[in-house]
Amino acid sequence: MDAPAPLRDCQAWKDAGLPLSTASNEACKLFDATLTQYVKWTNDKSLGGIEGCLSKLKTADPNFAMGHAISNGLVLIGTGSSVRLDRELDLAVKTMVDIAQAQPLTRREQLHVSAVETFAKGNFSRACELWEQILWDHPTDMLALKFSHDAYFYLGYQEQMRDSVARIYPFWTPSIPLSSYVKGIYSFGLMETNFYDKAEKLAKEALSINPTDAWSVHTIAHIHEMKAEIKDGLEFMQRSETHWKDCDMLACHNYWHWALYLIEKVLPSLKASGAMLDVVDSCSMLYRLQMEGVSVGERWQDILPVTQKHSRDHILLFNDAHFLMASLGARDPQTTQEILTTLQDASEAPGENCQHLLAREVGLPLCQALVEAESGNPDRVVELLLPIRYRVLQLGGSNAQRDVFNQLLIHAALECTSGVHKNVARSLLMERDALKPNSPLTQRLIRKAAAVHLLQIQGEEHRERGCWGPSPPATSIGCGDPGQAPASSCWSCPVIESGTRRPSDHRLGTSTTKPAAVFRRPC
Template structure:
């Protein structure tokens, strides 16, 4: 029997050629490399595990049509599953559950896989994807720790552990795991990403900027999300250091334009443009270009985190499609059940507040987005990504005259980020508006 790059037995009909393409998926996926999509070249290979991998690639499109594209491959995988190994059958079942929209079942299968077949790190990474999108960072950590005794030799597992620790706010453990991964393999972009989160959270802005600049030479052959997202993190460091020209250059050259039709590249762009505007930077006509792609997303409703970002972009560009998207979010919220209640209870009020902010109705933003903020974790996204919504809420507080509330939120951020020139500027303006300009030195 054949084995994949991690030593997992695989059932293949296509022999060595199929194995090479399957390994591209397995290792490419956990290494955040574009070659994971090479498995699409095996469209006609009946091997069940190959067909399941192809289905997964289609589902990562995160679009309204992704499940339909994946389903024929799921059916082929299921048709041959009787001849596959138990590990392969479990992976096939998890991908099938994903295609059916049954994420709780998919997560349960990936968790079982982590315990029973801990070197199936493609399954673990996919489980992390689902858990991340549900805001379940403890689940991410639990799953990765289950695999550690059997897969400690794989640098990518340490990168996954680093991000899970960081999302659980265990920053020292996250940094240790990230540096372990990088010591094992300098080109480990997910570990770079996890360490960037740690350094940003701890206010080590200059160190973070220098670190990403140093390792960026290794960001070759990556999927578009990973390369644009790591550059997005570099832009966050530069933005807090008040290097607006650098941030705009990073946006134009690294963050936007790699795969404009891909969901994750679009939300990177929306998030960075909005943050630039919140920092007082004129972004020119950049919203118009992004909005042309976002306008095609109004009927997606795949993940609430994505829809909220699309809504901000369409609203800031002044596009009428923003109202269509808001109506579709409302419909999705009405259809939500117990396993996807975040659409109704979090995404829907957040959507109303975010669109209000883009249109200058700051009081409505404070009311509606403020309602959603305590549970925003449930829509997915990382702490750093969701911080955009907190920044928008803070801006709305200031613009609607809730200055005391704004001070209560801004001052702790400033204490945690003493290197942030962006926050110092915002705080100075706020204290002047509060009539405390003469006491600013006690706060900054």
């Protein structure tokens, strides 16, 4: 493992080509300490944590513009507060701008201040343009790199997230502090754009230098998830846990990738941190378990107090959807209505806020689909989600995080009663299987689809013969139910079989495995 680099003073920042407009060496070192902890996803107790460093930084030089930029930027990038509702944050951003205008700053510093101010207004894409302007001339400016990377993530701009790092990666030589972490940042963008082999290679290089690089661990966890390498993923997370579990700003999210096995580790971590990433992960995990037919008990009630205070934030539509999961799961109609009403209001007066502009066409239909799912209206869920499924990417988050919405659409399609939607589930599952073969989740959903189809056929035939009344509801056989029907080719899906399954053979029509027998249909 690399020894930690000494914190940089005024001269060191100048030597790096990144001069800071302050005469305080202490302020410069505290700026470096804050930046380092942000990149490493950890609050270093020996440094006093990020909040401790920022507090001492402002004391060391109250007029240090870049100190204000990193302080406000970190609050905003956390998406837990907005200048629209938080007066203290609004004042802090205005103070930052006033301080910047009252002194001669470098162009780089001016762009940093402008980018944070623009991000505060909700114009994330314009803020990214400003950070990119910095990186054109200063490719080793880690703050611009990290802020733009996170903002691209929120925007769902996967190619930009990858390419913004690709452009500057050659400039990061091993002698530059934090250079190994750039490998991990780059690897995540590569992974999100399906360059799995290159992403894994870079992430492993980063971990060979710093095994505690939680973001590189996170990339590899995603790769195993996207390639349905469940056993390898579990072994990797277990093997590496001691290295990343103390990275408090990302540990809960890494445990989320382990969530089905470690549910009891996630909720205590959420309550301890309250970080927005941990909040949405916990909501997503419970919602996925619920869709799988797992009873989550009173856990929605445990999460609701954390999400409830953000009901009016509307900083990210991705967050809003997860807050809604919590209020619906906890059966709190008042909070549910508050989220929907205030989001509707925000969409009607969006200004330059990119999320509010997107709310009408994507955010509100998605939220309404969650409500309809809770109300037992699967056909309406499909009507709302199907037209926007390719636009959900614009909400941000990773492919793995957004998959909860894909799963919602498939579950709803499986329960549809309308003839218009009878083949939607089949089509979605064939698509999913083609993109992610051998996924246990997809196989469970395929088995459920076959069982639902056979129950419907039984009901139709029995009614025709006058044997019994309506067919059992489609929900009577849950996903993964031990009593589920054997799969059958009568569902007209070439990937449905109960024996040995060879996805590529089935899709090519060259399978040598015989279809399983369908249910006997006694009258």
